[in-house]
Amino acid sequence: MFSRFTLTPVSLALLASLSHSAQAADITLRILDQKKQPIANARVVLLNEDQQFRSNQNGVISLTNLAPGRYSIDIEAGHYGHVIREIEVGEQNDTLAITLEQRPERLVVTASPTDRTALDMSMPAQVLADDALLRVKGITIGETVQQMPGVSSSSFGPGAARPVIRGQSGARVQVLQDGLGSLDASTVSADHAVTVEPLVAEQVEVLRGPATLLYGSGAIGGVVNVIDQRIPDHAVEGLHTGAELRGQTANGERSGAIKLDGGNGMFAFHLDAYDRKTDDIEIPGEAERFPEEEEEDHEGEELAHGVLPNSDSRSDGFAVGASLIGDKGFIGLSFTEFNSNYGVPGHHHHEEEEGEEGEEHEEEAHQEGGVRIDLKQQRTDLKARWDHPIAGIEHVKLRYGKNDYQHVELEGDEIGTQFDNQAQEGRIEIAHHPLAGFSGVFGLQWGDRDFVAIGEEAFVPPNQSETFAVFLVEEKTIGQVRFDAGIRHEQTEITADADLPAYDRDAFSWSFGAVWSLSDAWKLALSYTDAERHPTPEELYSEGPHIATQSFERGDVNLRTEQARNIDLGLRYQTEQHSLSLSWYRNAIDDYIFAMPTGEIEDELPVFEYVQHDAELTGFELAWDWRFVESDNGTWISHLFYDAPEGELSDGTPLPRIPASRIGLGLDWESESWLIGAEYTEVSDQDDVTAFETTTDGYSLVNAHLMYRFYTGDAVWDAFIRASNLLDEEIRLHASFLKDIAPQPGRSYTAGIRVHF
Numbered sequence: 184m185f186s187r188f189t190l191t192p193v194s195l196a197l198l199a200s201l202s203h204s205a206q207a208a209d210i211t212l213r214i215l216d217q218k219k220q221p222i223a224n225a226r227v228v229l230l231n232e233d234q235q236f237r238s239n240q241n242g243v244i245s246l247t248n249l250a251p252g253r254y255s256i257d258i259e260a261g262h263y264g265h266v267i268r269e270i271e272v273g274e275q276n277d278t279l280a281i282t283l284e285q286r287p288e289r290l291v292v293t294a295s296p297t298d299r300t301a302l303d304m305s306m307p308a309q310v311l312a313d314d315a316l317l318r319v320k321g322i323t324i325g326e327t328v329q330q331m332p333g334v335s336s337s338s339f340g341p342g343a344a345r346p347v348i349r350g351q352s353g354a355r356v357q358v359l360q361d362g363l364g365s366l367d368a369s370t371v372s373a374d375h376a377v378t379v380e381p382l383v384a385e386q387v388e389v390l391r392g393p394a395t396l397l398y399g400s401g402a403i404g405g406v407v408n409v410i411d412q413r414i415p416d417h418a419v420e421g422l423h424t425g426a427e428l429r430g431q432t433a434n435g436e437r438s439g440a441i442k443l444d445g446g447n448g449m450f451a452f453h454l455d456a457y458d459r460k461t462d463d464i465e466i467p468g469e470a471e472r473f474p475e476e477e478e479e480d481h482e483g484e485e486l487a488h489g490v491l492p493n494s495d496s497r498s499d500g501f502a503v504g505a506s507l508i509g510d511k512g513f514i515g516l517s518f519t520e521f522n523s524n525y526g527v528p529g530h531h532h533h534e535e536e537e538g539e540e541g542e543e544h545e546e547e548a549h550q551e552g553g554v555r556i557d558l559k560q561q562r563t564d565l566k567a568r569w570d571h572p573i574a575g576i577e578h579v580k581l582r583y584g585k586n587d588y589q590h591v592e593l594e595g596d597e598i599g600t601q602f603d604n605q606a607q608e609g610r611i612e613i614a615h616h617p618l619a620g621f622s623g624v625f626g627l628q629w630g631d632r633d634f635v636a637i638g639e640e641a642f643v644p645p646n647q648s649e650t651f652a653v654f655l656v657e658e659k660t661i662g663q664v665r666f667d668a669g670i671r672h673e674q675t676e677i678t679a680d681a682d683l684p685a686y687d688r689d690a691f692s693w694s695f696g697a698v699w700s701l702s703d704a705w706k707l708a709l710s711y712t713d714a715e716r717h718p719t720p721e722e723l724y725s726e727g728p729h730i731a732t733q734s735f736e737r738g739d740v741n742l743r744t745e746q747a748r749n750i751d752l753g754l755r756y757q758t759e760q761h762s763l764s765l766s767w768y769r770n771a772i773d774d775y776i777f778a779m780p781t782g783e784i785e786d787e788l789p790v791f792e793y794v795q796h797d798a799e800l801t802g803f804e805l806a807w808d809w810r811f812v813e814s815d816n817g818t819w820i821s822h823l824f825y826d827a828p829e830g831e832l833s834d835g836t837p838l839p840r841i842p843a844s845r846i847g848l849g850l851d852w853e854s855e856s857w858l859i860g861a862e863y864t865e866v867s868d869q870d871d872v873t874a875f876e877t878t879t880d881g882y883s884l885v886n887a888h889l890m891y892r893f894y895t896g897d898a899v900w901d902a903f904i905r906a907s908n909l910l911d912e913e914i915r916l917h918a919s920f921l922k923d924i925a926p927q928p929g930r931s932y933t934a935g936i937r938v939h940f
Contacts, residue, residue: 207248210270211278214242214260216855222283224899224939225260228417230267234448235417239897258283294362294388294408296397296612296624296656296669305667305696305710306394307333307753307766307804312386314858317937318888318905320381322436322459322496324358327381328407329916330864332804332824333391333766335842338919338927339731341434341464342496342525342556343376345369347918348391349768350800350828350841351404354719359398359408360564366586366606367560368634370401371643371721373920374731375590375602378521378560379409380500382427382440382457386410391804392768393712393749395692396654396669399628400716403747412444413453413504414515414566419446429935433907433928434494435462449508453517456501463494463526467913467929470528472877491925493526493553504564512578514567521560526553527731529924554599554730558590577616583609592638600638607631623657634720642727642736644681646720650674663700669693675717679724684740686723690715704761708753718742722776722793728786732920735785736778737792745795746773762808770800777838780875789875797833802826822849822862829871839876840918843869858890869917877923882912898940905933 214222221242228235229246236244249272258266260283268281292301292308301308309331311319321327325336325344335347348356354370358377367378381387387409394402422445430437438459445452470487499522506515565583572579585607592599608630615623629652635645656669670693677686696710725738749770756763775798778791805825812819825846830838844867851860864884872878890903907928908914914927 207250208272208274209276210246210249210272211276212238212244212246212256212270213278213280214238214244214258215280215282222260223894223897224423225258228257228259230255230257235419237421237423292388292390293386293410294359294390294394294397294406297614297622297658301764302706302755302757303665303698305698305708305751307391307708307751307764307768309389309391309806310386311389314890314901316384316387317901317903318890320384322381322434322438322461322498324377324379324381324387324407324409327384328387328389330847330862331389332806332826333802333828334389335918336916337373337840338916338925339374339921340491340526340528340925341461341494341928342523342527343369343374345373345377346389346405346407347840347842348389348405348407349770349802350830350838350918352840352918354401354722355404355716357394357398357402357406359406360584361410361413361566362408362582363564363584363610364398364401364606364608364630366562366584366604366608367558367588368590368602368604370719371602371634371636372729372731374527374556376523376525376556376558378523378558378562378588380457380498380521381409382438382459383411383442383455383502384409385412391766392710392751393692393694393714393747393770395673395712395714395716396656396671396694397626399650399652399671399673400675400690400692400714400744403714403716403745411455411502413455413502413517413519414564415444415446415451415453415504415506415508416513416515416566416568417451418448418508419444419451420448421445423940425937425939427935427937429933431461431931431933432465433931434464436460436933446508451506451508451515453502453504456499458499459497461496464491464928465489465931466491466926467911468926470926471924472915472926491528493555494528494925496523496525498523498525506566511571512567512569515565517564517566519560519562519564521562522558524555524557526555528553528921553594555593556590557593558588560586560588562586575616575618577614579614580612581610583607592640598638600636600640603633603635603637605633620661621657621659623655626654626656628652628654640728640730642725642729643721643738644679644683644724644726646677646679646724648675648677648720650676665698665700667694667696673715673717677717677720677723679720681724683724686718686740686742688717688744690717690744704756704758706755706757708751708755710749710751712747712749714747714749716745716747716776718744718776718793725793728788732791733788734778734791735788737790739793742776742793742795743774745775747771748773760810760813762806764804764806766804768800768802768804772798772800775832798830798838799833800828800830800838802828817852817854817857820851820853820860822851823847837871837873839873840920841869841871842916842918843867843879843881856892858888860889861885861887866914879915879917879922880913882914883910884912884914885909896940898938901937903933903935903937907931907933 214225225238323344329336336344337352338344369375369377390406394406425442428439440457443454502519504517567581569579588604610628612626632648652673654671658667673690692714694712699707725736729736751768753766774795781790783790807823827844830841847864849862868881870878887906911930915922
């Protein structure tokens with residue numbers, strides 16, 4: 184039942200010219216599984232015709248008035264994932280049966296310029312969708328992707344966690360919402376949440392490595408793209424509903440989401456809403472951990488045990504979107520609201536008062552529950568596509584987003600620092616028809632941000648940023664090798680309201696890649712990127728106490744652009760039984776920007792100053808799925824993954840918060856109705872640390888999952904249970920700023936149910 188299937192690389196164009204003079208025909212499709220049983224509620228898109236259909240309970244779809252020729256259809260069948268098939272339409276009415284065979288799935292990566300699959304990209308990528316996404320969904324996007332090879336989480340408590348890709352995070356990893364930036368303030372500080380909700384995500388794409396050509400200098404470490412389908416891009420007939428309820432024991436999660444999609448061909452709409460509440464998370468032991476030399480100083484103190492204080496959260500939101508669909512494209516709008524209120528463990532405001540007054544204030548803060556962040560984002564998005572507008576142009580894509588973001592830090596009932604981030608971003612991509620064997624995309628990207636922080640702990644002055652970029656990506660196939668190359672020029676201007684010099688510089692990036700098809704199963708991939716990253720306003724202008732990181736930060740207005748030279752070598756093997764991916768990378772970065780301790784103390788906090796030194800990040804990643812037994816009773820699938828990131832400065836000093844190496848094993852059994860499995864991950868100690876950073880112990884993580892699918896009428900139901908950290912291990916993520924005071928949850932169980940009809 185929960186099978187993986189082969190997916191062709193891109194949303195294919197019509198494969199043959201259609202004769203308008205030929206007689207049109209009606210085609211009946213029957214979507215079947217390997218046992219010739221009908222697959223209900225499968226979504227079928229007639230590519231480049233902007234028509235979308237759903238199979239009924241008998242797996243039947245009717246395509247009417249089709250001219251003779253060859254067509255490509257995109258089938259999305261829930262647990263069967265995405266597949267693309269070709270059908271032949273003659274001049275007579277016909278019935279065609281399409282059987283979804285059990286093969287490893289290949290999901291389209293929409294964040295690539297040509298919508299290729301991860302298997303066919305020169306850059307390493309991975310996609311989560313359908314049941315694979317359902318099994319790992321967390322309350323943050325960082326938690327959702329943290330078990331993927333090469334990916335971890337910078338967990339700042341349960342409410343805020345950004346992805347860490349190959350040891351890089353923050354302003355080096357771009358989190359996208361359907362191809363545009365999240366437009367929040369999450370890169371300003373690690374305790375600020377990413378305003379992307381995993382509960383309503385349809386697909387999550389991770390690009391491991393520089394993606395600056397398409398998405399700018401903020402993607403020099405990688406990209407996480409969350410697809411939510413809030414702006415319909417295909418025609419929809421009828422009304423289709425989905426809903427999900429889930430709960431968890433370790434954090435008391437109670438969450439639910441509902442989606443509604445409908446249309447009448449020319450008009451399509453989308454609605455979704457969600458709500459989540461969690462309590463303070465349960466942990467195996469004490470929340471705080473001290474270095475050995477400090478343990479005696481804390482003897483006799485009453486420390487949090489069994490529960491992590493101030494780690495509860497509340498979040499809710501909704502979205503409404505609509506599109507007009509025509510023969511040559513679509514245009515749509517959406518409005519989204521995201522609300523979240525969450526505690527920041529161990530985060531208490533710093534006061535300048537000393538002696539008894541300071542102690543009394545700190546005690547009151549503890550009694551009032553510590554510091555919380557209350558944020559709200561309202562966002563408007565535009566998305567459009569125009570197919571074949573003029574001769575030589577295949578399509579034009581437009582994306583634009585504008586947001587209104589505020590959040591306040593609350594200490595009890597008092598408002599501390601207030602943050603306001605008004606931002607907008609847009610991009611245009613123009614794809615041309617093949618020219619001398621080259622296919623490619625020319626694009627423009629622009630954006631601006633107006634950021635203000637008000638309060639005693641506002642460590643960054645109000646500032647404004649403007650960016651404009653042009654890029655070109657081309658590809659050409661010669662024999663068994665597909666080559667791709669691209670260039671990008673980006674101009675960024677940053678100004679601050681304070682009496683500080685402006686930053687106004689250009690950045691230039693280029694890349695080259697190749698995928699060599701050694702055989703039908705084996706592919707060798709190589710990519711090289713020379714990319715530049717602009718410093719952020721925080722790195723340029725910080726001057727004050729940054730309570731989230733327990734440091735006094737000083738920026739440097741003279742910082743230069745970083746220059747990263749990244750090489751990635753990959754070997755991939757894909758058959759009906761095997762899916763293997765190996766990657767080795769080396770990323771040499773000149774003028775790497777980081778906060779270095781100076782040894783000074785300011786306002787009772789250690790001073791960290793942003794400086795630049797050359798650095799190098801290297802690593803190896805492996806992922807292997809093996810369908811080693813297939814029978815009428817079910818299929819057994821084994822999983823293996825390994826990653827080992829390393830990072831250090833040119834003088835050998837380790838970079839901070841580099842995740843520890845991991846190796847994981849998994850075993851699944853799947854049938855028509857059941858999916859049962861377990862995973863074991865062994866995480867190493869991380870004692871390769873920089874100054875002022877503590878080591879973390881390794882741990883053994885054991886998880887298990889069970890899913891059951893059943894049907895009632897036109898509804899498809901999935902009931903699921905997930906057990907996490909069954910050994911109740913104390914887990915401290917090395918990439919987390921709070922690893923010494925906020926461990927991960929102990930043993931927990933998640934249960935829920937999902938329905939589509």
